[in-house]
Amino acid sequence: MDTKRTKTRSTPGDWLKKQLVPRAYDRHILFEEIFARVAKIFRLDDLLRYLAQTMMDRLDLSSLTILVKHGSVFEVMRTAGNVNVSGVPFPVNSSAISHLRRNARPTILDKGRTDPWRMLATKDEVHALDRLHAQMLLPFVGRTGLVGFAALAQRGNRGFSLHDLYLFRELGRHVGLALEAAMTLEDLSRESAHRASANRELELAREVQERMFPQRIPAIPGATIAGRCVSAQAVGGDYYDIFLTVDGDICFALGDVSGKGISSALLMATLRASLRTLILDNDLSPTQLVFKLNRLIHEASAENRFATFAVFFYKPRSRSLTYVNAGHNPPLLLRGKEVIRLESGGPVLGLFPDCTYEQETIQIEPGDLLLVYSDGVTESINPAGDEWCEEGLIAAMRHRRKGATAVVEDVFKSLQVFAAGTPQPDDITLLAFEADGIGKRSQGALEVGQPLPIDLPEEIFLALE
Known part of the structure; x- marks a missing residue:
């Protein structure tokens, strides 16, 4: 009995797999490189500088604002792109911070959506969020909780896929641990310098x-x-x-x-x-x-x-x-x-x-x-x-x-x-x-x-x- 070889026909789905899977893989590798790099940076200034430069250049962002917890407020520590929000603090008891602390995952900012936490925000807080010109709030979570967050937007206002949200969530966790370690080291260095000064004064x-x-x-x-x-x-x-x-x-x-x-x-x-x-x-x-x-x-x-x-x-x-x-x-x-x-x-x-x-x-x-x-x-x-x-x-x-x-x-x-x-x-x-x-x-x-x-x-x- 003669058999005829059947020719496999490509479908639009096959083409998408060939195009999208390699891109997802490359993006995953990119994030893995960032994870490994931030774990080796122990000075706070160096860590913030690396994050601003790498996230803007390699993650194709149009704007980035990094805020870090200092006492009872989260203060702007680094900005990049078309944003100028110096002096915009977020109190630890603000609605946005409370939401990021509870949720501990990336939050998409969409003015068309009515999120409960935005409805509870004060006018000053809503104004501060608008000044960030961000599509996403990315929490940095360490062992002790929320230590900072980033407000970011992609070029062309492109949206974020589920895979992107997963990668950014992992990035927030790694950066949170690195930030926590860098801030602890900075506090210890400051305390050591203060102790040395106090010892000199006591002497x-x-x-x-x-x-x-x-x-x-x-x-x-x-x-x-x-x-x-x-x-x-x-x-x-x-x-x-x-x-x-x-x-x-x-x-x-x-x-x-x-x-x-x-x-x-x-x-x-x-x-x-x-x-x-x-x-x-x-x-x-x-x-x-x-x-x-x-x-x-x-x-x-x-x-x-x-x-x-x-x-x-x-x-x-x-x-x-x-x-x-x-x-x-x-x-x-x-x-x-x-x-x-x-x-x-x-x-x-x-x-x-x-x-x-x-x-x-x-x-x-x-x-x-x-x-x-x-x-x-x-x-x-x-x-x-x-x-x-x-x-x-x-x-x-x-x-x-x-x-x-x-x-x-x-x-x-x-x-x-x-x-x-x-x-x-x-x-x-x-x-x-x-x-x-x-x-x-x-x-x-x-x-x-x-x-x-x-x-x-x-x-x-x-x-x-």
Whole structure:
């Protein structure tokens, strides 16, 4: 039986397949290239520049506007083509943004259609959408939600096929992830730069604060004195001072400002400056001085800020020590086996404008050791969470070397052994004053450490010999 070969006739559908399938394939490959490229761009400016150039040139667009979320609005970051919409923000609670966030897919803009979200839009929002001259809103969706969107139009106002909508949806997802990563990196870079700047400022503040502590210690006939402060942060609120007064007394003080950080350091600087200024008025008694100091601190600080404070005036010739304790931990006077707590004074500085204070004068005996300290010393903790307490401080005072500098070193060493590397929550400050035997004299120039360069009367020098 003879068979006849039948000739296949082409149809219009076959021609369309030959023409359209390769184009769809090529367009798919193009989008895949864009997907891969945006995943490798980590700088926000570079990413936006690439998107604007590539989408305009290779996707045959006539206009493009890219908006990115900044705080509570979506702002224009890039425009291309025949559009000029700089300064057109979309609030996060606007109807268009709410629709893109819920829908998370390309939205076709057709004035002939009555979409619910357009009906809910305000006049300003409708006007802003019209200025975009867009056929489509393409949401950029990241892991955290909507991070931006693009308003775009094709050349010749051609429509978008279902395949186009699929590809653009995938593009929105890839760009959303890339935008999210780039914005996070930019935020981290900005935060890092800000932190570096803040660290430089803190370092400068620390250097300034260190200069506020005594740089040179005045020599004291028959006694030694030394201090040390270790801040829990870059700057702190603890303060100590040692200097020679106008009438030849040795003034030393220790204060502890409430709180930590820059605010405490500023109040500490105010306390130091106020004390040294008031000392120039040698007609003030210690109680009068602390009374005025309290007023100044009250005026310079917030309602919840205060400072504990203890100030001492030592007369080398008479070996008498007068002090006022303004709410500070009682300084410890070790006299042989006896421990005397110096508590006379009044309330802390700064809480109330008018406070009364008492002063006390004691006679210093040979071998007396006075230790003034901030609460960071006795509240230091070990790995178990136990505090060093006053007992630990007194034990360290009993087992120390002679001389105020050695006392401070030995107490700090004992504290470090107890803490065993545990970070301490508060500033730690010590001020040690130790009396030698009668007739002994410390080495050094008497006049250093004065609050201001002044000439002392000759009889003061004779009295201090």
